[in-house]
Amino acid sequence: MKLWGGRFGKNTDKLVEDFTASINFDCRLFEEDITGSIAHCRMLAKTGILTSEESEKIINGLEEITEEIRQGKLEFKAELEDIHMHVEKRLTEKIGPLGGKLHTARSRNDQVSLDMHLYLKKEIIKTVRLIAGLQKSLMVLAKNNMEAIMPGYTHLQRAQPVLFSHHLMAYFSMLERDAQRFKENYKRSDIMPLGAGALAGTSFPLDREYTAELLGFGNIYENSMDAVSDRDFVLEYLSNSSILMLHLSRLCEDIILWSSSEFDFIEIDDAFCTGSSIMPQKKNPDVAELVRGKTGRVYGNFFSLLTVMKSLPLTYNKDMQEDKEGVFDTIDTIQDCLEVMAPMIEKISVKEDKMRKAVEEDFSAATDLADHLVKKGMPFRQAHKVIGELVVFCLNQGKLLKDVSLEDLKQFSLSFDAQALQCLKPEKVVDSRNIRGGTSREQVEKFLKRAVEIQKGNEKY
Ligand code: ARG
Numbered sequence: 001m002k003l004w005g006g007r008f009g010k011n012t013d014k015l016v017e018d019f020t021a022s023i024n025f026d027c028r029l030f031e032e033d034i035t036g037s038i039a040h041c042r043m044l045a046k047t048g049i050l051t052s053e054e055s056e057k058i059i060n061g062l063e064e065i066t067e068e069i070r071q072g073k074l075e076f077k078a079e080l081e082d083i084h085m086h087v088e089k090r091l092t093e094k095i096g097p098l099g100g101k102l103h104t105a106r107s108r109n110d111q112v113s114l115d116m117h118l119y120l121k122k123e124i125i126k127t128v129r130l131i132a133g134l135q136k137s138l139m140v141l142a143k144n145n146m147e148a149i150m151p152g153y154t155h156l157q158r159a160q161p162v163l164f165s166h167h168l169m170a171y172f173s174m175l176e177r178d179a180q181r182f183k184e185n186y187k188r189s190d191i192m193p194l195g196a197g198a199l200a201g202t203s204f205p206l207d208r209e210y211t212a213e214l215l216g217f218g219n220i221y222e223n224s225m226d227a228v229s230d231r232d233f234v235l236e237y238l239s240n241s242s243i244l245m246l247h248l249s250r251l252c253e254d255i256i257l258w259s260s261s262e263f264d265f266i267e268i269d270d271a272f273c274t275g276s277s278i279m280p281q282k283k284n285p286d287v288a289e290l291v292r293g294k295t296g297r298v299y300g301n302f303f304s305l306l307t308v309m310k311s312l313p314l315t316y317n318k319d320m321q322e323d324k325e326g327v328f329d330t331i332d333t334i335q336d337c338l339e340v341m342a343p344m345i346e347k348i349s350v351k352e353d354k355m356r357k358a359v360e361e362d363f364s365a366a367t368d369l370a371d372h373l374v375k376k377g378m379p380f381r382q383a384h385k386v387i388g389e390l391v392v393f394c395l396n397q398g399k400l401l402k403d404v405s406l407e408d409l410k411q412f413s414l415s416f417d418a419q420a421l422q423c424l425k426p427e428k429v430v431d432s433r434n435i436r437g438g439t440s441r442e443q444v445e446k447f448l449k450r451a452v453e454i455q456k457g458n459e460k461y
Contacts, residue, residue: 003085012079020318021078023086025325030069032118033083034062036111037102039214040194047207050101058102061095062087082321083115084108105204109228109316110196116323117189118215120237123331124186125461130338131179131244132458135172137346139451142168146441149426150265150355151364158362161426164265164350165448166439167254172451174247179458181240189233192217196227199315229315231305231323238302238327241334245295248337252288255348259285264354269347272340287344291337298333301326356426363391365401365424368432372423376415386413 002012038059045055065087068074080086085108092099142165152162192215195201195208201224212220221227258265268285276282308322366387373383390412394401399408401424409416422428434440 003088017078017081020081022082022321022324023076023078023080025328026083026112026115026321027069027076027086028324028328029083029112029115029119030087031066032115032122033087033111034066036114036118036194036215037087038062039211040106041102042214043207043211044101044104046210047205049104049204049206054098054101057095057098058091061091061099062102064094065090082108082112084111105197105202105206106194107196107198107228109198110193110224113193113196113228113230114215116231116234117191117193117217120189120233120327121186123335124182124189124237127241127331127335127338128179128182128458128461130335130342131175131182132455132461133342134338134345135175135179135451135455135458137342138168138172138175139448139455140346141165141348141350142172142444143448145350145352146444148350148352148355149359149430151358151362152439158358158364160367161359161364161429162439163430163441163444164352164355165444169444169447169451171247171251172455174250175244176454176458178240178244178247179461181243182237183461185233185236185240187218188236190217191219191221191227191233193221193227193230196221196224199225199228225315229312231309231320234323234327235302235305235309238298238305238330241330242295242299242302244334245291245298245337248341249292249295251341251345252285252292255288255345256285256292263358265351265358267349267351268344269349272344272347287340291341294333294337298330301330359426360402361400363394363401365426365429366391368423368429369401369420371432372420373413373415376417378413378415 002008041050041055041058041062044050045052050058065074068090074086074090076086080089088099088103091102145164148164149161150164150167151158152160152167192208192212194211195206208220212218221230255266255268257263259268268283268288270283272287273283274286276284304326305323308319312319369390370380370383370387373386374380378386390404390409391401393399393408393412394404404421406416406418406421409420423432431440431442434442436443
């Protein structure tokens with residue numbers, strides 16, 4: 001007999017039971033579900049809705065059930081639909097009809113919302129700490145390779161030389177925004193829905209503040225209808241995860257490019273690559289590719305829940321049960337990606353000489369040469385034209401900028417002097433951008449120092 005059996009003249013069709021059941025995936029919420037029930041029960045005793053003996057018995061029963069589930073001893077069945085009903089049924093088996101009192105002044109609607117809030121709060125903390133782990137790896141790699149200078153790109157064309165560390169620390173900053181977004185997400189998950197009942201509140205004199213305090217919530221939903229309808233906090237997690245994956249996919253793409261023979265700037269550790277079943281020479285950056293690929297499912301989960309929630313009339317609708325699998329999948333996916341990327345990044349070996357060769361073999365100091373003329377008083381537009389002509393000259397002569405003499409330069413402008421040749425050196429080019437946020441070694445070192453505190457803050461979040 002179902003918990004709602006009183007109203008029904010027939011048993012539920014087996015197909016319907018299987019179709020509507022969520023136990024296969026919401027069993028993940030058992031710890032949160034029982035923690036919520038224990039707090040609810042304590043509050044019922046405090047307000048005199050249950051006696052303290054009743055409450056003790058229920059709580060003991062619930063604690064035993066937690067252990068049973070942890071040890072895999074509770075069998076999950078589609079006919080009991082979801083985790084809430086499994087726990088209630090088991091409680092009643094253990095302590096008799098008293099088990100049925102736990103659901104006083106509570107509905108599965110506020111209960112499932114509570115479970116999701118508790119679960120997400122826990123997972124957000126984990127996520128921020130994992131982001132800190134990847135931030136740390138980026139910092140270690142950046143710190144250990146402060147001398148490496150590589151071409152910086154726009155349009156994937158060599159643009160201006162940058163410190164390899166500067167490039168890496170761009171990702172640190174992106175990840176920092178991700179961490180901040182998740183922390184914001186935490187604030188909006190830190191709201192307790194219990195007391196909303198099915199949708200309208202309850203006629204029992206609950207002490208919602210007390211339940212919130214027991215469960216460590218900072219806030220309480222002010223509107224019962226909102227409390228059972230809200231999945232914004234889940235959507236925020238999915239949205240934040242999508243942006244995070246976008247960042248990871250860009251980092252992975254850089255790693256894939258840099259490790260190709262065409263770039264040949266880095267080598268990924270053997271332990272983080274895989275081979276080919278047919279081509280003996282291959283070493284593939286599978287981890288980076290897979291992270292890039294998994295971005296798709298994380299976007300998909302976000303879009304899927306946005307679509308589920310669109311136009312739903314207030315308040316709870318069964319559609320909302322579809323919030324779970326996607327978010328669980330996203331949690332697993334992003335956490336796995338962060339976890340595997342941290343050591344992969346840290347163990348990358350950098351081919352400083354190859355990077356330098358690339359820098360020397362291109363025209364990426366051209367802007368600096370133009371700036372040299374500007375500092376001598378030439379308007380930038382004119383200087384741009386002069387250097388453009390110089391580049392054409394070099395291309396025709398098969399020369400690189402580092403090969404041009406002062407005499408060559410003088411053909412294009414008499415404003416050039418010996419310093420012009422100096423400013424072509426990659427170190428000079430990089431160090432001349434000594435402005436906050438620039439790629440000079442001094443600035444990157446300063447940022448690395450500030451980053452330590454930021455990273456620690458996330459690690460201890
Ligand atoms: N399994 C349901 C869910 O995840 C629990 C809430 C059920 N509420 C209801 N009125 N049927 O959404």
